Ligand SMILES: Cc1cc2nc3c(=O)[nH]c(=O)nc-3n(C[C@H](O)[C@H](O)[C@H](O)COP(=O)(O)O)c2cc1C
Ligand code: SF4
């Protein structure tokens with residue numbers, strides 16, 4: 288198969304998943320092209336791929352706006368096969384509605400659905416996940432990637448079911464429409480800034496400039512968190528979301544290489560926020576054992 292992976296990423300969790308997926312597919316003999324969406328990305332050529340994989344991080348129970356805008360410009364022919372690999376920090380059922388805009392567009396173009404997969408990845412906002420939790424997440428993601436690759440080859444196309452209530456709530460919560468533009472008025476770098484230029488170099492919107500030695504934020508902000516997440520001195524203030532800021536690279540490749548933690552992080556005793564992961568991880572383990580005969 289010739290596979291085209293089209294994805295948006297803020298803090299590189301989706302890029303990391305895309306790297307792993309590309310590796311998995313290449314090892315199985317498929318050819319993989321990839322396009323990372325940002326304000327400067329050319330429109331990908333979809334004419335000679337067999338299947339398109341759409342990757343995105345969930346933002347407020349939705350797909351990111353720049354992702355939606357980019358997909359709108361893609362040339363999708365009737366009968367084009369596509370699948371979705373989305374990710375987010377938790378597995379609340381509301382997240383099931385996040386692909387509703389993409390699915391509607393693909394239906395209009397008469398594209399053919401080839402599966403939807405929800406990966407957990409560590410939060411880049413709200414709070415930082417523990418190292419052992421991230422190790423467990425990455426182990427489950429590895430299994431889900433193998434399931435995805437197997438499904439693509441066998442033609443199995445699992446759906447993630449949403450419902451009218453989730454769809455309405457997800458549309459209502461679409462925080463990005465005004466959020467990025469308004470919140471960006473309150474972005475600033477404080478005196479911990481060492482003028483390294485990393486934020487300006489990496490902003491996917493080209494929204495940050497260093498002018499006469501000081502960092503200036505414009506109003507084309509996706510709320511992707513890349514600037515504040517990777518700032519080496521944690522100097523960036525992110526307006527209304529300041530109390531939810533996460534600063535610091537999770538070093539995913541290193542944690543992946545360490546494998547699952549010695550003791551399971553999520554168990555039947557997990558409570559509160561952590562309780563939602565049990566069912567999700569059990570389902571991955573179940574399907575993995577069914578397909579590959581081991582856990
Ligand atoms: C503005 C914003 C909104 C988010 N909303 C959600 C959400 O509704 N549900 C969730 O589980 N995670 C949410 N997250 C967390 C991200 O989906 C998650 O950390 C993801 O792995 C980030 O991927 P990336 O590094 O490719 O951008 C949000 C993150 C941001 C920046
Ligand atoms: S990444 Fe941080 S330290 Fe570097 S220029 Fe931007 S605000 Fe300053």
Ligand code: SF4
Pocket residue numbers: 489490491492493494495504507508509510511512513514515
């Ligand atoms: S200003 Fe920061 S949060 Fe906004 S798009 Fe650029 S990197 Fe992302």
